[in-house]
Amino acid sequence: MASTEDTIAVRISKELADRIISGAIEPGSRLRQDHVAEEFNTSHVPVREAFRRLEAQGLAISEPRRGVRVASFDLGEVREVAEMRAALEVLALRHAAPHLTASILDQAEEATKAGDKSRDVRSWEEANRTFHRLILTPCNMPRLLSTIDDLHAASARFLFAAWRSEWETRTDQDHRAILSALRQGNTESAAATLGRHVQWIGQKPVKTASGRTRDAFAIVG
Amino acid sequence: MASTEDTIAVRISKELADRIISGAIEPGSRLRQDHVAEEFNTSHVPVREAFRRLEAQGLAISEPRRGVRVASFDLGEVREVAEMRAALEVLALRHAAPHLTASILDQAEEATKAGDKSRDVRSWEEANRTFHRLILTPCNMPRLLSTIDDLHAASARFLFAAWRSEWETRTDQDHRAILSALRQGNTESAAATLGRHVQWIGQKPVKTASGRTRDAFAIVG
């Protein structure tokens, strides 16, 4: 953890981002700068800068003079993020493919296995993210990768909101198919599978606070 | 102009973004918060927030304790932005197509004509941006649209850097082909043309300060 390297504003934004993604802070709830400042033992100036970062990542929305609140989301946004991820990850994979080494693919396979063994959402999400990052990073397109990172953060948020606690282990066939295609040098097939994989939207009945049951949606890939 | 509505930080970031895009501030040059604060007659707190916004748009980069500088760019970045635009605008168009009305397509045709008549880069860019915005906005995907907006800002920057002054009028056949396909309800053909159109990278010899000639590249679509 390079906390001492970062500026206070960055540290705050990372911590808040983590809480928003994990669902520790409810969507729609207000982020009050003085409260946050007090908690982190700082003034509110770095807090405001942290808010601007969260805003840019799409994790918070700010209305002038009325403060900042945690961004809420709906099924439409889940779909939107899924489609953006599909389009951009396919693009990244096409450029990354020529630079993929056997070692990278082996690491990606390890990540897939780790995901299959995961007993909770959080560790599954981490393994999944590692897989995607491993096969996409070699595309060497920083702007593309950072946009994809933001989309992954949004995905994780949807995921944690839907699968708050229960998580059933499952074997990720898509990841294996992608790796196998990449090993055979079949980039187009890998890209097509990745595009489908990322757009798969899981659906799960969830009990609301009022005791009713509704469906929760999330990107599971 | 809703300047009075906006917060000072937003106003500053818009003005600085405009200068960076137009090339009024050189890539790589430093943005000094006190100087900017003095120019806008404010303290540096809103200036710092404006910097965070520019950073998020990819127009500036900040290193902790060493300040903010205008992002520089190279051919690789031009390519990257072109490919991202292609992927995302195609996605947006596919979703927008069912909601396009004759009126919107007529407005888009007007924008194309305005672009063809433009005698300088700046007005051509504005007309071009209007065209793309018109046919994409109905997709109703706010996150996607705002990402595309940022990419258009980057495109404009490349464009102004390459075509600083000289600009030859040209007839945009791609725009017309896209409109014609859309009018016939042939979304796939329109999307394919748009994807190619946006990835077209113009090339132009440019005289550098040192009197030498080098090639400048920009997205011309």
Next chain:
DNA sequence: AATGCAGAAATTATCTATAATTTTCACTCA
């Protein structure tokens, strides 16, 4: 001439204070 090293100047990051705005909530009056 090139290199390295103070010390000074400039600049960034943060804190404390103040002004302006919005939200809350008790209270009046229909």
Next chain:
DNA sequence: TGAGTGAAAATTATAGATAATTTCTGCATT
């Protein structure tokens, strides 16, 4: 009972001041 009203409290936005860091500059040394 309930809608409207108007302070009071809370909160945001900005300003001014301070501490910490970096960059610059000139001079001594090799």
